[in-house]
Amino acid sequence: MEYVVIELRGATAHCQAVDEPSRMFKTGADVLAEQLGIALPDLLGCHYTCWETPGEYGVFRRAFELV
Secondary structure (H helix, E strand, O other): OEEEEEEEEOOEEEEEEOOOOOOEEEEEHHHHHHHHOOOHHHOOOOEEEEEEEEEOOEEEEEEEEEO
């Protein structure tokens, strides 16, 4: 799934699926930047992919890569 970071609000990154704009989630901005291997200021507007696995309490995301 490909996502884009559409907003940074405080310590939270708001992400939106590129091919399904209604699909959005929030995550820790510092954690996402670390997973992508980029600096926090470069996160806004960043496109990335990740593997998603449904779980009992939500979706688990792993294998983050810049597009």
